[in-house]
Amino acid sequence: MLHMSGDIVDRERICRCLQTLQSTSPSYLLLASLDAARAQLNENPETIFNKAMELAVETKNHVKSIPGISMLESSSFPNFPVMDPLRLTFGFRQLGLSGYEADEILYGDQMVVCELVGTQSITFAINLGTCRKHIHRLVSGLQHVSATSLSVEKVEKRVEHSGLAPFADINISLNPREAFFARKRKVSIGESLGKICGEIICPYPPGIPVMIPGEIITERALDYLQHVKDNISGASDPLLSSIVICDM
Missing domain, CATH: 3.90.100.10 (Orn/Lys/Arg decarboxylase, C-terminal domain)
Incomplete structure (x- = not known):
C-alpha cells in the first residue's frame, strides 16, 4: 500500500513502476486486511499506538537490568534520525551465545517467537495485539537465558561470534x-x-x-x-x- 501526499513524488512514474512489478492477481484477503488497518488507524490516529509504546518502554526498562544482554538504542547511532520504537533488538554476545542459540532457548522454554534472528542478536516486534502478559513472558525468558548462560561452565566455553558478519572482502571471478x-x-x-x-x-x-x-x-x-x-x-x-x- 502506497500513501502519496501532494506532489512530493511523480504519480505517473509510480504508475509505470507498478505496471512493471505488480501482480495481476492480488490477494483480496491482504487488500481487505490493509483496508481494515487503514480504517482502524483513521479512527484514533493520535492514541492508537500509545499502549504499544508504553509496553515497549516497559520492556526496555526490564531488560536493561538483565546481566549479559545488551540492547540496540538510538544513542548507538547519533547520526541516524529515528529508530522504530516498537522494534526491540537484544544482543547476547556477552553471554557467549549467538542469536540462533538464544532464540532456541526462548522458544523452547517460553514459546517466545521473535521477528528476526541473527548471528548475535534477536529482534522482537511490539504491536497492537501485544499485552502485558506477552511482555512478562519475554522478560522471563530473557532472564532465564541470562541465568543459565552466566554459569561457570558457559563462561569458560564462551564463543566469539564477532567474526561471523557480512564480508567486505568479496572477489568476483564471473559476472x-x-x-x-x-x-x-x-x-x-x-x-x-x-x-x-x-x-x-x-x-x-x-x-x-x-x-x-x-x-x-x-x-x-x-x-x-x-x-x-x-x-x-x-x-x-x-x-x-x-x-x-x-x-x-
Whole structure:
C-alpha cells in the first residue's frame, strides 16, 4: 500500500513502476486486511499506538537490568534520525551465545517467537495485539537465558561470534550472467575452497546471500556457513555437505 501526499513524488512514474512489478492477481484477503488497518488507524490516529509504546518502554526498562544482554538504542547511532520504537533488538554476545542459540532457548522454554534472528542478536516486534502478559513472558525468558548462560561452565566455553558478519572482502571471478550459463558440478564443501560458486547460498534469517554465482569461495565464508547451516535457504544441498561450483 502506497500513501502519496501532494506532489512530493511523480504519480505517473509510480504508475509505470507498478505496471512493471505488480501482480495481476492480488490477494483480496491482504487488500481487505490493509483496508481494515487503514480504517482502524483513521479512527484514533493520535492514541492508537500509545499502549504499544508504553509496553515497549516497559520492556526496555526490564531488560536493561538483565546481566549479559545488551540492547540496540538510538544513542548507538547519533547520526541516524529515528529508530522504530516498537522494534526491540537484544544482543547476547556477552553471554557467549549467538542469536540462533538464544532464540532456541526462548522458544523452547517460553514459546517466545521473535521477528528476526541473527548471528548475535534477536529482534522482537511490539504491536497492537501485544499485552502485558506477552511482555512478562519475554522478560522471563530473557532472564532465564541470562541465568543459565552466566554459569561457570558457559563462561569458560564462551564463543566469539564477532567474526561471523557480512564480508567486505568479496572477489568476483564471473559476472552473474557468465556464472548462470557456465557448466556446473557439485563438490564436497571441503573441495569448494577457492572455487567459483555456482549457486546462491543464503541463510534465512536474515535473507542476505553469503555467496552468489560467480564469487570465489573463501575460508571465511565457509566457516560462517558452517555456523548457520541449520538456517540455509535455497541451497541445492540443504545439509550443506556439498556446494555447486562453476566448472571452469
